[in-house]
Amino acid sequence: MSARFVQPSVIPGFRLALGFTVFYLAVIVLIPLAALIWRASDLGLPAITSLALEPRTLAALQLSFVTSFLAALFNVPFGLLVAWVLVRYRFPGRRLLDATIDLPFALPTAVAGIALTALYAPNGWIGQLFAAAGIKIAFTPVGVWLALVFVSLPFIVRTVQPVLDDLDREVEEASATLGAGRLRTVAKVILPALLPAILTGFALAFARSVGEYGSVIFIAGNIPYVSEIAPLLIVIKLEEYDYAGATAVATIMLAVSFAMLLMINLVQSWSRRRFGRV
Amino acid sequence: MHLDIRQIAKDFGDTAALHGVDLSVASGELVALLGPSGSGKTTLLRIIAGLDFPTRGQVLFGGTDASLKSVQERNVGFVFQHYALFRHMTVADNIAFGLRARPRARRPSEADIGRRVETLLELVQLGGYGKRYPAQLSGGQRQRIALARALAIEPQVLLLDEPFGALDAKVRKELRRWLRDLHDRTGHTTLFVTHDQEEALDLADRVVVMSNGRIEQVGVPEDIYDRPATPFVFDFIGEASRIPVQVKAGVPHLGGRAVPLPADVKRPADGPAILYVRPEHVTLAADGHGLGGTVASLHRSGSSRRLSIRLDGTDALVEAIAPYDGEAPPVGGRTALRFHSPGLFAA
Amino acid sequence: MSDVATLITREAVIAETSGETVGARRRQPRRPTEESPTIRWTLIGVAVALLVVFLLLPLVAVFAEALRRGLDPVIDALTDPDGLAAIKLTLLVAAISVPANLVFGVAAAWAVAKYEFKGKAFLITLIDLPFSVSPVVAGLVYVLLYSTSHGWFGPVLNGLGLQVIFAVPGIVLATIFVTFPFVARELIPLMEEQGTTDEEAALSLGAGGFRTFWMVTLPNVKWALLYGVLLCNARAMGEFGAVSVVSGHIRGLTNTMPLHVEILYNEYEFVAAFAVASVLALLALVTLGLKSLLEWRYGDELAAGRRH
Numbered sequence: 001m002s003a004r005f006v007q008p009s010v011i012p013g014f015r016l017a018l019g020f021t022v023f024y025l026a027v028i029v030l031i032p033l034a035a036l037i038w039r040a041s042d043l044g045l046p047a048i049t050s051l052a053l054e055p056r057t058l059a060a061l062q063l064s065f066v067t068s069f070l071a072a073l074f075n076v077p078f079g080l081l082v083a084w085v086l087v088r089y090r091f092p093g094r095r096l097l098d099a100t101i102d103l104p105f106a107l108p109t110a111v112a113g114i115a116l117t118a119l120y121a122p123n124g125w126i127g128q129l130f131a132a133a134g135i136k137i138a139f140t141p142v143g144v145w146l147a148l149v150f151v152s153l154p155f156i157v158r159t160v161q162p163v164l165d166d167l168d169r170e171v172e173e174a175s176a177t178l179g180a181g182r183l184r185t186v187a188k189v190i191l192p193a194l195l196p197a198i199l200t201g202f203a204l205a206f207a208r209s210v211g212e213y214g215s216v217i218f219i220a221g222n223i224p225y226v227s228e229i230a231p232l233l234i235v236i237k238l239e240e241y242d243y244a245g246a247t248a249v250a251t252i253m254l255a256v257s258f259a260m261l262l263m264i265n266l267v268q269s270w271s272r273r274r275f276g277r278v
Numbered sequence: 279m280h281l282d283i284r285q286i287a288k289d290f291g292d293t294a295a296l297h298g299v300d301l302s303v304a305s306g307e308l309v310a311l312l313g314p315s316g317s318g319k320t321t322l323l324r325i326i327a328g329l330d331f332p333t334r335g336q337v338l339f340g341g342t343d344a345s346l347k348s349v350q351e352r353n354v355g356f357v358f359q360h361y362a363l364f365r366h367m368t369v370a371d372n373i374a375f376g377l378r379a380r381p382r383a384r385r386p387s388e389a390d391i392g393r394r395v396e397t398l399l400e401l402v403q404l405g406g407y408g409k410r411y412p413a414q415l416s417g418g419q420r421q422r423i424a425l426a427r428a429l430a431i432e433p434q435v436l437l438l439d440e441p442f443g444a445l446d447a448k449v450r451k452e453l454r455r456w457l458r459d460l461h462d463r464t465g466h467t468t469l470f471v472t473h474d475q476e477e478a479l480d481l482a483d484r485v486v487v488m489s490n491g492r493i494e495q496v497g498v499p500e501d502i503y504d505r506p507a508t509p510f511v512f513d514f515i516g517e518a519s520r521i522p523v524q525v526k527a528g529v530p531h532l533g534g535r536a537v538p539l540p541a542d543v544k545r546p547a548d549g550p551a552i553l554y555v556r557p558e559h560v561t562l563a564a565d566g567h568g569l570g571g572t573v574a575s576l577h578r579s580g581s582s583r584r585l586s587i588r589l590d591g592t593d594a595l596v597e598a599i600a601p602y603d604g605e606a607p608p609v610g611g612r613t614a615l616r617f618h619s620p621g622l623f624a625a
Numbered sequence: 626m627s628d629v630a631t632l633i634t635r636e637a638v639i640a641e642t643s644g645e646t647v648g649a650r651r652r653q654p655r656r657p658t659e660e661s662p663t664i665r666w667t668l669i670g671v672a673v674a675l676l677v678v679f680l681l682l683p684l685v686a687v688f689a690e691a692l693r694r695g696l697d698p699v700i701d702a703l704t705d706p707d708g709l710a711a712i713k714l715t716l717l718v719a720a721i722s723v724p725a726n727l728v729f730g731v732a733a734a735w736a737v738a739k740y741e742f743k744g745k746a747f748l749i750t751l752i753d754l755p756f757s758v759s760p761v762v763a764g765l766v767y768v769l770l771y772s773t774s775h776g777w778f779g780p781v782l783n784g785l786g787l788q789v790i791f792a793v794p795g796i797v798l799a800t801i802f803v804t805f806p807f808v809a810r811e812l813i814p815l816m817e818e819q820g821t822t823d824e825e826a827a828l829s830l831g832a833g834g835f836r837t838f839w840m841v842t843l844p845n846v847k848w849a850l851l852y853g854v855l856l857c858n859a860r861a862m863g864e865f866g867a868v869s870v871v872s873g874h875i876r877g878l879t880n881t882m883p884l885h886v887e888i889l890y891n892e893y894e895f896v897a898a899f900a901v902a903s904v905l906a907l908l909a910l911v912t913l914g915l916k917s918l919l920e921w922r923y924g925d926e927l928a929a930g931r932r933h
Binding site for chain 3: 099
């Protein structure tokens with residue numbers, strides 16, 4: 001470790017702390033992920049593409065991406081509304097409501113999965129209301145979407161909330177003194193200021209949804225070509241000892257995760273460059 | 279557009295921020311609201327703008343009651359202390375915001391808006407900055423953009439909250455002169471809030487000194503400085519020595535001796551009182567006529583020499599400035615003092 | 626210019642003025658940054674209704690389904706040997722993976738927050754990486770490494786008599802992976818904010834490195850540390866996807882509580898499944914409660930952004 005690599009400091013323990021950090025990171029995260037990428041490169045891009053284009057795999061990937069996108073999309077207005085209400089209004093039970101937002105983070109996904117199924121199955125509390133109207137929720141893509149809405153809501157709320165909280169009231173007042181009505185102020189002044197946070201929250205919600213497993217598999221019904229998600233397909237392929245197939249699907253999902261991570265970083269640095277802060 | 283404020287009072291819960299304030303501002307006047315923090319000056323400014331509403335009282339624009347008008351209808355130009363520029367909009371879009379927010383019938387065409395933005399950018403000496411974002415400007419530039427944005431809506435009155443508060447000392451002085459020039463050219467009725475007495479006295483036609491939700495004194499800068507109306511103004515603006523005295527039959531006495539005062543000084547009722555006098559209003563009388571005292575300390579303060587003089591028969595110290603060419607008495611030396619423009623208030 | 630005549634300063638409230646025009650109370654316009662009460666309460670109502678349906682109802686359903694036939698079947702499900710084994714395994718896994726990630730979190734935060742070195746931002750990104758990887762993929766990568774038949778290291782380890790996949794070590798590794806960033810990401814921003822002055826002061830007073838860490842750094846971050854451990858533990862006990870891939874679902878041996886829930890559910894033992902699930906839900910509620918308590922009471926001592 002040369003003197004140029006780290007700036008001199010009187011505080012001891014740099015080598016030990018960084019050494020352990022890098023070692024642990026390598027053993028737990030980097031080497032295993034490298035193993036996946038190594039396997040994928042062994043397969044080669046053409047093989048991965050043809051495995052991904054298998055009708056059943058393609059259907060699963062499509063279902064995962066479309067429902068995840070729609071869930072994140074739904075959670076943008078939903079999360080904005082919740083963040084707005086929590087930040088701007090004072091009402092009894094506000095703190096309790098604030099605490100429940102993190103429920104999907106805290107509740108084990110398998111528990112959420114069976115609970116959602118119990119609610120939305122044709123004989124469940126909510127499912128029977130829809131069943132009476134001839135609408136099936138559980139064991140269809142709608143059920144998948146619903147579970148993804150549940151798990152990804154906190155991402156939008158928790159990224160928008162602090163930004164909304166920090167938003168300078170004077171900016172809204174400035175808009176009003178310039179003659180803008182409340183609706184115009186919200187649309188032209190507040191929402192654009194929240195845009196980087198909304199995009200970040202959307203990307204986080206989408207990334208989480210694409211990879212989500214536990215809360216989805218129970219309510220999805222897992223019918224091939226209809227309600228089978230990509231992560232489940234990995235599990236199925238592993239159980240069939242189809243390591244190549246599992247690797248192909250996992251590689252595509254990992255690529256999407258990295259793309260989302262990259263997008264979040266780009267949004268943040270763009271926002272920092274243009275607006276001076278995130 | 280002249281502005282009348284009548285009996286404005288504002289309560290926040292149990293505490294009163296303003297106790298029935300009256301003020302008139304003539305058309306085209308530049309008025310400073312000066313006071314320490316918590317004096318109610320910013321609250322008053324916000325009430326005039328319609329950003330806050332008074333508990334009692336009225337605001338009249340050009341003789342018309344505006345109390346029931348919303349901030350959008352009042353058409354006031356407001357410059358916030360931290361400018362409150364829209365960070366996600368270019369400078370040009372910031373300035374155009376108020377024009378684009380107008381109802382369709384009164385909204386200028388985009389071409390007209392563009393021309394108006396250019397004119398305003400020239401006015402605030404930032405021509406060519408339209409495409410930048412606020413984050414790319416210096417503090418002083420942001421300040422001027424905030425002003426241009428407020429001027430774009432052709433406001434009836436211009437209100438500025440601590441307009442130079444967030445700037446460093448050098449930029450502050452430059453912008454002060456610049457704002458005065460701009461005001462003289464555009465002629466907007468303007469109120470600005472400041473806690474900086476130098477800024478208020480330098481810039482304003484008239485200064486309103488506020489304290490604890492009340493107006494202490496209103497006047498031209500010379501009046502405020504030379505003839506403070508209350509002990510608060512004496513203390514808050516400039517410096518003053520405080521001399522405890524006894525008033526007997528309208529004449530202040532110090533250690534049993536009468537203190538000679540100019541005839542125009544208001545006299546309180548008999549009893550204990552405080553005499554206020556500014557160092558520059560104290561003359562060291564070479565002829566020995568005046569209040570006797572001993573020099574307690576002498577030190578140099580920048581370009582002048584300051585004397586602390588203990589008056590005979592008391593513990594009271596009076597600050598004075600030694601004449602630049604004259605002989606100052608040494609520490610322990612005897613001198614005599616005469617007061618110009620002192621104030622006398624019941625203790 | 627001005628003269629005193631254009632201006633009136635009245636200290637006292639003059640009765641006649643206030644009587645005619647000033648005192649009358651009329652409906653005033655709203656403050657410009659507020660919505661009307663109708664809009665306000667509508668928005669609150671809609672938000673509460675949506676949150677109740679989407680978040681709270683599932684939670685209620687867990688307990689309602691568990692207690693459908695009273696308390697006895699719940700107790701039966703939890704005291705069943707397989708149930709007890711699942712609870713024990715879950716506690717064991719958490720007891721290994723939480724301390725491991727705690728030590729890592731402290732070391733990483735110390736390195737990142739107290740020094741300036743090249744590649745720091747990249748290191749932080751890598752630390753957060755497990756959050757953006759699907760739990761199933763997290764399980765898969767360990768299978769690819771340690772599977773006895775297909776893994777890189779599997780055959781070697783198997784020769785030494787050590788089985789990782791379909792055994793407890795694999796479950797622990799997968800759990801550590803998915804809970805990897807929790808402690809580090811709470812500590813890093815806080816310790817960066819706190820800077821190095823406290824440590825420098827302690828060192829200048831003659832304290833050694835370990836003593837400085839123990840007496841100065843640790844007390845400064847104790848609540849954030851607890852916060853991170855809390856979240857890490859909740860996820861460790863509740864993890865399903867990653868563990869599911871590596872466990873092999875061997876009853877009584879490699880079944881954690883969430884996996885046990887799945888098996889019971891798939892065997893149509895709904896009450897038993899929800900009984901085990903309700904224990905996990907209670908754990909989630911306790912976690913949320915403690916987390917909120919930390920945010921309210923010690924918000925200042927958690928990292929920025931956690932201060933609600």
